[in-house]
Amino acid sequence: MKKSDVVVIGGGLSGLFAAAVAAQNGKKVTVLSYGAGSLTIGGGIVDIMGYADGNVPFATPIEGVKNAPEGHPYTFIGEDTVKEAVEAFKKMASAEGYAYQGSLDEMQWIPTAVGTLKPTALVPRTMDVAKMEAAKKLVVVDLAGLKDFSAPMAAKNLGLLFPNKTIETVKVPELEKSGRDMTAFDTARLLDRADIRTMFAAALKSKAGKDVCFIVPPILGTHASYVAFDDITKQVGAPLVECAAVAPSVTGIRLRELMLSILRKQGVVFIEKANVCGNIVENGKVVAVTTKDFGRQRTYRADEFVLASGGFYGAGITADQENVKEVVFDLPIVAPARVEDWTNAKMFSDAKQPFAMIGIAVNEQLQPVDAEGAVIYPNVRVVGRNLAGYDFCFEKSGNGVALTSAYKAASLIVKGGKA
Amino acid sequence: MSKHVVNPDLCTACTVCVAHCPVAEVVREYRGPKLSGPASERLRLLSPQDDASLDFCSNCKNCDISCPSGVPISTLNMKARAKMWEGKPEPQGRKMMAHGEQMGKLLARFPGAASIVNLGMGLGKSLGMMDMVGISSKAPLPSYASTTFYKQFKSFKQKSFDKKVVFYPGCTINFNQPEIGMDVVKVLQANGYEVLVDEEFVCCGSPLVVGGYLGEANENARKNTSLMNKWRAKGYPVITACTSCGLMLKQEYQELFHHEGMDKNAENIYDIMEFLSMLDDEDKLNTNFGQVNDTMLYHAPCHLRAQGMGLPALDVLSLIPGYRIENAAAGCCGMSGSYGMQANKREISLKVGEKLFNRIRQAGVKSVVSDCGTCRLQIGDGAKVQAIHPVQIVARAYAAK
Numbered sequence: 164m165k166k167s168d169v170v171v172i173g174g175g176l177s178g179l180f181a182a183a184v185a186a187q188n189g190k191k192v193t194v195l196s197y198g199a200g201s202l203t204i205g206g207g208i209v210d211i212m213g214y215a216d217g218n219v220p221f222a223t224p225i226e227g228v229k230n231a232p233e234g235h236p237y238t239f240i241g242e243d244t245v246k247e248a249v250e251a252f253k254k255m256a257s258a259e260g261y262a263y264q265g266s267l268d269e270m271q272w273i274p275t276a277v278g279t280l281k282p283t284a285l286v287p288r289t290m291d292v293a294k295m296e297a298a299k300k301l302v303v304v305d306l307a308g309l310k311d312f313s314a315p316m317a318a319k320n321l322g323l324l325f326p327n328k329t330i331e332t333v334k335v336p337e338l339e340k341s342g343r344d345m346t347a348f349d350t351a352r353l354l355d356r357a358d359i360r361t362m363f364a365a366a367l368k369s370k371a372g373k374d375v376c377f378i379v380p381p382i383l384g385t386h387a388s389y390v391a392f393d394d395i396t397k398q399v400g401a402p403l404v405e406c407a408a409v410a411p412s413v414t415g416i417r418l419r420e421l422m423l424s425i426l427r428k429q430g431v432v433f434i435e436k437a438n439v440c441g442n443i444v445e446n447g448k449v450v451a452v453t454t455k456d457f458g459r460q461r462t463y464r465a466d467e468f469v470l471a472s473g474g475f476y477g478a479g480i481t482a483d484q485e486n487v488k489e490v491v492f493d494l495p496i497v498a499p500a501r502v503e504d505w506t507n508a509k510m511f512s513d514a515k516q517p518f519a520m521i522g523i524a525v526n527e528q529l530q531p532v533d534a535e536g537a538v539i540y541p542n543v544r545v546v547g548r549n550l551a552g553y554d555f556c557f558e559k560s561g562n563g564v565a566l567t568s569a570y571k572a573a574s575l576i577v578k579g580g581k582a
Numbered sequence: 583m584s585k586h587v588v589n590p591d592l593c594t595a596c597t598v599c600v601a602h603c604p605v606a607e608v609v610r611e612y613r614g615p616k617l618s619g620p621a622s623e624r625l626r627l628l629s630p631q632d633d634a635s636l637d638f639c640s641n642c643k644n645c646d647i648s649c650p651s652g653v654p655i656s657t658l659n660m661k662a663r664a665k666m667w668e669g670k671p672e673p674q675g676r677k678m679m680a681h682g683e684q685m686g687k688l689l690a691r692f693p694g695a696a697s698i699v700n701l702g703m704g705l706g707k708s709l710g711m712m713d714m715v716g717i718s719s720k721a722p723l724p725s726y727a728s729t730t731f732y733k734q735f736k737s738f739k740q741k742s743f744d745k746k747v748v749f750y751p752g753c754t755i756n757f758n759q760p761e762i763g764m765d766v767v768k769v770l771q772a773n774g775y776e777v778l779v780d781e782e783f784v785c786c787g788s789p790l791v792v793g794g795y796l797g798e799a800n801e802n803a804r805k806n807t808s809l810m811n812k813w814r815a816k817g818y819p820v821i822t823a824c825t826s827c828g829l830m831l832k833q834e835y836q837e838l839f840h841h842e843g844m845d846k847n848a849e850n851i852y853d854i855m856e857f858l859s860m861l862d863d864e865d866k867l868n869t870n871f872g873q874v875n876d877t878m879l880y881h882a883p884c885h886l887r888a889q890g891m892g893l894p895a896l897d898v899l900s901l902i903p904g905y906r907i908e909n910a911a912a913g914c915c916g917m918s919g920s921y922g923m924q925a926n927k928r929e930i931s932l933k934v935g936e937k938l939f940n941r942i943r944q945a946g947v948k949s950v951v952s953d954c955g956t957c958r959l960q961i962g963d964g965a966k967v968q969a970i971h972p973v974q975i976v977a978r979a980y981a982a983k
Contacts, residue, residue: 164892165863198650203598342610343617348601349610411601427911435647436890456890457833459849476594477650 166464167193167432169576170452172439172491173471173479174200177547177565179422181469183255184573186429193463194426195437195454200419201477201548206407207414208290209252209566211245211267212237213282213559218513224284225267227560234552236564239527240571245563248570249285261387261421263287274378276312276408278303278320282559287405287414289383289392294402298376300329304367304403308337308345311409312380321378333377335366348411350382354391364398371401381405381413387421437461439472439491449540452491467542467576470494470531471569474522474548482521489523492543494531497524497551515554522551529572544572588658588837590627592651593620599645599655604914605638608933612638615645618662619655626662636663638930640918641792643829643888657837664794675716679920680793682724683785686757689726690733696726718928722963724758724955731760732781738767743776748813748820750851752827753785754955765977766823766854772980773861773868778818782809786830791838792919803839806831810847820847823854823973825886825954826919832889853886854973855953859894862901872982873904874975879947881910881938881961881969883954884918895953895972902979907951912941915952917960932964939965951975 171182174196186192212227214220221227228245231237237245249267256263265271265285272280273290286292295301301321305314314332322330337345338353353359367377383405384391396403405414426433441453443462451464472479472491480496481488487496498521499505505518526532529544546568548555555561599615600606606614613635625631636659645655678685689695706712707719717723731751747770755763767777783806787799810831813820822828832848835841852860861867882893899907915935916922922931942950942965949968950961958969 164859164897197652199598199602199648200650203601203648204596339610343606343613346597346600352607411597416601423911427909432892434890434892435887437892438652438890454890457836457845457848458851458889458891461891476596 164193164432164461164463167191168465169193169467169469170195170463170465171469171471172452173473173477173547174198174433175205175471175473175477175547175565176200176202176418176422176562177569178469178471179419179426180252180566181471181546181569181573182431183422183425183429184251184570185576186426186431187255188573188577190577192429193432193434193465195434195439195452195463197436197438197478201473202412202415202419202422204410204412205415205561206412207287207416207418208273208283208407209249209263209285209562210282210555210559211249211284211563213270214557216513216515220282221270223268223270224563227558228267236550236553236568239525239529240564240567244571244574245567247574248567251570252566253285255425256421259387259421259425261287261389261417264291274317274321274404274406276317276380276406278317278324280324281407284563287417288389289381289403289405289414291402291404295376295378295404297374298328298402299374300331300372300376301325302367302370302375302377303330303332304335304377304379305332306335306338306350306380306382309347309350309380310344311346317378317406331370333367333370335363338363346411347380347382347408348385348413348416350380351385351413354382354395355384355386357394360391360395361398364395367399367401371399375401377401377403379403379405380408385413385416387417387424442492444540447540448542449492468540468544469569469572469576470523470543470545470549471547472549475518477548479549480521487521489549492531492540494523494539494545495533496521515557519554519556520552523549524551528575529568544575546572588654588661590620590623590653590658592653594651595621596650598648598650602644602648604642604644604916604934605640605930609638609930611635615639615655615659619645619658620653623658623662630665632666633662636666639663640921640927640931642884642914642918642921644884644914647884647888654837657834660791661796661838664791664796667794673716675712675924676793678715679717679923680789680795682757682789683753686726686730686753690730690757694728696728700725713925716925718923718925721923721928721931722959723923724754724959726757727760729760731756731763732779734760734764735767735779738764740767740776741771743774745774746776746778746818747857748778748780748818750783750820750822750827750831751779752822752824754824759955759971762823762971762974765971765973766821769854769858769973769976769980770821773858773866780809780813786827788826788830788834789920791830791834792921796838800839803835803844804841807835807841807844807847810850811843814843814847814850819857820851821854821857822851823953823971825853825883825889826956828853829885829888853889853891853894853953855894855898856891858976859897862898867898867901868980869901870983871902871979874902874979874982875904876949877906877947878949878951878975879910879942879945880907880972881912881915881950881952881957883952883957884914886953895951899951899972899975902975905975905979908945910938910941910945910950912938914938915957915960915964917956919956922956922960931960935960935964942967
């Protein structure tokens with residue numbers, strides 16, 4: 164492989180977005196990805212910052228960014244970069260025909276599969292909660308054969324949250340019989356088909372009317388387009404709002420398709436099954452990373468590197484009983500000294516999980532630093548879940564940190580140094 | 583000796599593989615790779631389990647490609663399936679397709695036999711005889727060449743060079759498409775390499791593995807590994823031009839078998855397009871190409887994507903003046919070796935390939951480039967276009983000078 168301007172390690176949202184921003188600005192980019200990335204399971208909405216310590220919700224996403232605790236990635240990404248990143252992402256998605264809505268100034272409280280609400284910032288049009296809030300009657304769609312979604316439970320819990328709204332369910336017969344248990348993703352695949360959409364819409368129609376909003380699992384098509392959604396909405400004659408649900412994440416798969424399509428158009432080289440596990444350093448700078456799997460070692464040279472390999476789930480950071488390790492550059496990891504202190508034993512308490520905040524310490528240029536704050540490799544930028552100091556699950560900040568840190572890293576690279 | 587231990591507990595049950603399985607996409611009867619692979623494997627380790635769903639797995643490797651945890655899901659499926667089929671009646675079609683090499687070798691011995699068999703397969707299809715043994719009469723079957731690659735190679739006058747490589751043609755190139763093998767030789771010659779062949783090599787074993795003949799596949803692995811050891815000791819790289827052979831020799835051997843030297847050999851085996859791309863990286867590729875005024879679409883075989891080397895054909899072909907090629911990026915073609923040739927899988931196979939066929943039709947190209955023989959068969963049949971190996975374009979570019 165010929166030398167690239169930028170090599171991005173990791174195929175999750177932070178890696179793909181960093182690659183897109185760098186390529187959009189004329190850089191020759193190669194993405195090294197192992198596995199299909201966390202987008203398939205992680206959800207396709209962009210949380211920015213939902214909850215403060217103690218589980219207190221922020222009024223708006225930008226309030227969350229402004230009040231991020233010490234050491235949190237937002238404190239060195241900076242408010243202005245967060246704003247720019249959000250705009251850049253929205254512009255990119257919109258140009259591809261799969262626009263995201265929402266802003267930093269308004270929290271979107273989207274429904275979940277169990278009928279609770281979760282705070283987020285940017286959502287696809289299929290999750291327009293304003294429609295749900297405006298409606299006087301919510302009708303939860305109860306699809307026969309669909310596992311991982313209980314319409315009666317969702318309806319019951321939504322009733323507790325919205326005592327002034329009428330809550331009902333509507334049964335939809337099985338869209339296609341036979342075979343394995345039906346997931347939301349299977350259903351979404353069926354609804355990619357026009358004939359099935361007509362059948363589905365017909366089942367909802369009896370409950371449609373003025374001031375009605377349908378709450379559905381994420382099933383309105385698998386593609387990064389609104390063709391299925393718009394068609395169904397038109398046929399039903401009332402708004403539908405998708406809720407957040409379990410993996411495989413339909414909205415995440417759409418977002419991945421969106422990002423991959425952008426990268427293809429920009430000529431980004433995307434290498435699958437690239438198990439990056441080593442690096443070559445010359446004169447204090449990284450000149451290449453290396454991959455190794457079943458065959459020989461392969462070398463990928465570049466001027467700049469973006470580390471977006473993920474945390475424990477993405478296997479960018481691994482741990483055993485004694486050691487915690489970043490696998491590509493062997494960067495120092497910020498973690499509580501005693502393994503016993505990694506876990507908050509009260510799993511659903513008001514406090515964050517220390518293990519979730521384990522990651523790499525960086526400076527304001529997102530360059531990795533050692534305990535004394537000295538830069539380790541000036542041409543490596545660390546983004547997304549590789550960063551220390553935030554519990555995305557607790558805060559509801561995952562894709563937000565991913566997008567904004569990726570944007571910052573790519574912008575720094577494009578500008579050739581300090582922002 | 584292999585560090586690639588097949589451990590189902592590496593699976594975190596994240597479902598990425600389910601979302602990326604092309605068979606699960608079109609067949610609801612298939613429980614999907616997560617359940618049939620690592621999830622059931624945990625149960626199978628306790629006691630034997632029959633899982634009818636395993637029959638649907640095409641071994642295309644998209645589960646492995648999408649898995650973030652390095653679980654060899656498809657290989658778990660192949661092992662479990664072989665075990666499930668053990669001692670049960672062998673369908674004739676399955677047996678035939680797993681042993682294509684035997685047929686090829688038999689035909690090569692008798693002049694004119696290939697054309698008679700090609701005719702016979704055609705007749706067999708039209709009379710429905712193929713369907714009776716489980717081979718689809720609607721599927722495109724590879725036809726046999728009148729002169730094998732090894733025979734053609736012998737009568738080809740090579741220039742002698744110090745730099746030598748060993749070419750492993752595999753069954754498809756040797757028996758069905760020897761012209762591709764000859765282009766491999768010509769292209770390597772144009773780059774200052776002398777090509778050796780080793781007729782002791784046997785089928786890589788890939789069709790045997792999907793047919794459930796793991797014991798025979800292991801024998802082939804033993805034989806090929808010992809020959810590869812010999813060539814590695816001499817310092818000669820081994821070149822393949824079939825991505826399924828390459829995957830088998832480099833990766834699946836290590837997942838399935840235990841023979842001394844397999845892992846080291848994996849480092850010494852190069853796909854032809856990868857080899858050319860690496861020469862280009864070092865500015866050693868002969869880029870004295872003539873114009874090839876054509877626009878084509880590229881289909882990346884799943885068995886290439888599984889190898890973590892990117893798409894070297896695109897890197898090399900983009901250097902040819904006048905030539906334009908774009909990645910179809912439309913997923914699996916559906917053929918997956920002999921999967922799409924089976925009578926009860928043909929429909930599934932075509933459904934899987936639909937996205938690719940549509941993409942080809944929309945692009946309006948007359949030719950599609952792909953590194954895999956059975957992908958090319960499927961593309962030719964499904965999209966009604968000419969399908970060629972990338973090295974054939976490189977050979978054409980040299981010839982155009």
